[in-house]
Amino acid sequence: MTLQTDWRGMLNPAVRDLPPSGIRRFFDLVTEVKGIISLGVGEPDFVTPWHIREACVYSLEKGYTMYTSNHGMLELREEIARDIRDTYKVDYNPRSEVLVTVGVSEGLDLAMRTLLRPGDEVMIPQPSYVSYAPCVILAGGRPVYLKTSVEDGFQLAAEQVEKAITPRARILVLSYPNNPTGATIDRKNLLEIAEVAAAHNLVVISDEVYDKLTYVGEHTCVSSLPGMRERTVLLNGFSKAYAMTGWRVGYAAGNGDFISAMTKIHQYTMLCAPITAQLAALEALKNGRREMRKMIDMYNRRRRLVVDAFREIGLPCFEPRGAFYAFPDIRSTGLTSEEFAVQLLNEEKVLVVPGNAFGEQGEGFVRCAYAASLEDLGEALKRMGSFVKRRLGRGKVLTASFRKPEQDEGEGMRQTV
Amino acid sequence: MREVLELLESDARLTAGQIATMLGRDEEEVARIIKESEEKKLIQGYFTLVDWDKLGAEKVSAVIEVKISPQRDVGFDAVAERIYRFPEVRSVRLMSGAYDLIVMIEGGTMKEVAHFVSFKLASMEYVLSTATHFVLKTYKHHGVIIDDKEEDRRQVIMP
Numbered sequence: 001m002t003l004q005t006d007w008r009g010m011l012n013p014a015v016r017d018l019p020p021s022g023i024r025r026f027f028d029l030v031t032e033v034k035g036i037i038s039l040g041v042g043e044p045d046f047v048t049p050w051h052i053r054e055a056c057v058y059s060l061e062k063g064y065t066m067y068t069s070n071h072g073m074l075e076l077r078e079e080i081a082r083d084i085r086d087t088y089k090v091d092y093n094p095r096s097e098v099l100v101t102v103g104v105s106e107g108l109d110l111a112m113r114t115l116l117r118p119g120d121e122v123m124i125p126q127p128s129y130v131s132y133a134p135c136v137i138l139a140g141g142r143p144v145y146l147k148t149s150v151e152d153g154f155q156l157a158a159e160q161v162e163k164a165i166t167p168r169a170r171i172l173v174l175s176y177p178n179n180p181t182g183a184t185i186d187r188k189n190l191l192e193i194a195e196v197a198a199a200h201n202l203v204v205i206s207d208e209v210y211d212k213l214t215y216v217g218e219h220t221c222v223s224s225l226p227g228m229r230e231r232t233v234l235l236n237g238f239s240k241a242y243a244m245t246g247w248r249v250g251y252a253a254g255n256g257d258f259i260s261a262m263t264k265i266h267q268y269t270m271l272c273a274p275i276t277a278q279l280a281a282l283e284a285l286k287n288g289r290r291e292m293r294k295m296i297d298m299y300n301r302r303r304r305l306v307v308d309a310f311r312e313i314g315l316p317c318f319e320p321r322g323a324f325y326a327f328p329d330i331r332s333t334g335l336t337s338e339e340f341a342v343q344l345l346n347e348e349k350v351l352v353v354p355g356n357a358f359g360e361q362g363e364g365f366v367r368c369a370y371a372a373s374l375e376d377l378g379e380a381l382k383r384m385g386s387f388v389k390r391r392l393g394r395g396k397v398l399t400a401s402f403r404k405p406e407q408d409e410g411e412g413m414r415q416t417v
Numbered sequence: 418m419r420e421v422l423e424l425l426e427s428d429a430r431l432t433a434g435q436i437a438t439m440l441g442r443d444e445e446e447v448a449r450i451i452k453e454s455e456e457k458k459l460i461q462g463y464f465t466l467v468d469w470d471k472l473g474a475e476k477v478s479a480v481i482e483v484k485i486s487p488q489r490d491v492g493f494d495a496v497a498e499r500i501y502r503f504p505e506v507r508s509v510r511l512m513s514g515a516y517d518l519i520v521m522i523e524g525g526t527m528k529e530v531a532h533f534v535s536f537k538l539a540s541m542e543y544v545l546s547t548a549t550h551f552v553l554k555t556y557k558h559h560g561v562i563i564d565d566k567e568e569d570r571r572q573v574i575m576p
């Protein structure tokens with residue numbers, strides 16, 4: 001007798017009911033189309049600098065193919081602590097307060113699982129990176145979305161946190177520079193948010209994977225703020241700054257008790273981050289500054305070109321100050337984000353990601369990664385130009401709600417209409 | 418100034434307008450910097466890097482180590498000049514170490530190069546000796562990897 005197994009019925013409901021990633025859904029559409037220029041890739045177009053790759057090859061030749069300490073190689077943790085100290089003047093003990101993870105992705109998952117009890121609430125600013133809410137849900141928590149908008153430069157404000165406080169509120173996620181908007185957050189806002197976090201005893205998980213990719217002003221490390229070192233889980237990695245996405249290596253830094261609890265999960269589920277990646281990360285931290293700066297200069301130049309081009313095309317574009325994304329406002333076309341992305345793909349073979357893939361708040365925008373060559377960017381922008389022209393040329397009457405309120409060029413507002 | 422020159426060095430076709438946007442500067446200012454750099458010969462020229470091998474063009478190049486005896490008052494410079502005035506000579510550099518000048522030469526055929534070395538160069542006054550090395554293959558040229566196989570291997574869409 002064969003037993004008919006109903007796998008859907010066997011699934012953990014939390015997993016079964018997790019909506020598929022909006023990006024994933026879009027991806028299936030894309031694989032059919034040939035010859036597209038993609039501005040949909042959330043990773044550097046550069047290959048990892050050669051000195052880093054070469055160091056890894058050498059380590060393989062030398063036979064470094066084994067497990068490392070669960071915490072990650074001490075030498076790497078020391079370099080990570082040194083880097084944080086040199087950059088932000090925050091001290092972490094490399095022996096007890098740093099854990100090497102398989103990317104920020106693992107750090108995020110571990111942090112949620114280490115902290116959350118069933119039903120605990122995690123505040124997540126929106127729009128933001130697609131993994132936060134699923135990680136919260138899978139860890140038994142409940143995501144609470146804090147909506148940021150273009151009018152506020154996509155910056156979270158302390159009052160929003162204050163308003164969302166409930167007896168179950170435990171964690172606040174901060175994610176600046178931000179994916180998908182490219183927004184950074186002003187120090188002043190962070191200081192106010194820090195006060196609210198302290199008043200309500202929130203843990204802050206700060207994903208600073210784009211910290212080095214800050215083009216306007218200076219990045220403020222959340223744990224460098226008064227009183228914040230103790231309540232912050234600092235997540236960072238090598239994927240973006242050193243063009244090392246495929247290596248899968250990152251780290252978490254924070255309170256020693258927390259890190260050792262987190263290490264327990266890591267030890268049983270991951271054992272350790274790959275040694276090849278750890279050795280490459282070590283080389284990146286020791287000798288990677290120059291190459292990193294070069295890549296960042298290039299992103300910055302493309303950033304200005306792209307923002308300028310969108311405004312020229314007639315799409316208002318908030319000035320992204322970090323990461324490598326521009327987030328133009330496409331509401332004047334009369335299309336939804338998804339319609340815009342799908343039609344642009346079909347008509348012009350340019351791929352952008354609909355803003356609503358990053359939460360409801362992203363509706364009306366599309367994410368364009370400018371981690372692409374100047375040639376590709378130029379061509380993509382030209383095609384987007386003709387696409388938008390056709391849409392605007394159709395004489396669609398803009399309804400009042402599609403029009404933005406006039407904005408001053410005030411602090412944190414770089415909206416040019 | 419430096420940033421403008423670096424950008425032009427990476428791509429000579431960039432317009433003043435594009436450079437200005439990329440650097441967040443004024444177009445007129447950038448145009449002025451370029452003009453001044455040209456006038457002051459900071460910018461020596463605008464070239465195109467051509468892969469002649471790919472075209473199948475017969476081109477032979479060689480590097481030649483040259484030992485010379487320096488001349489009173491002008492040192493190596495006068496001899497270097499006599500060499501670099503030949504149009505087939507692509508570059509001449511004064512070196513530290515076992516020889517004095519390194520001369521890069523490009524000719525149509527091996528015979529032409531050999532002819533240049535023996536009849537023009539080796540026999541030149543103050544040239545003590547030469548050692549010629551023919552180029553078999555160029556892998557990288559002016560910072561550009563010839564036939565770079567490293568293409569974009571990213572997934573087309575990623576969060």
Ligand SMILES: Cc1ncc(COP(=O)(O)O)c(C=O)c1O
Binds near residue numbers: 245
């Ligand atoms: C905001 C943000 N955090 C984390 C990640 C993932 O980083 P990692 O490669 O270190 O896992 C990404 C990747 O796109 C991201 O955009």
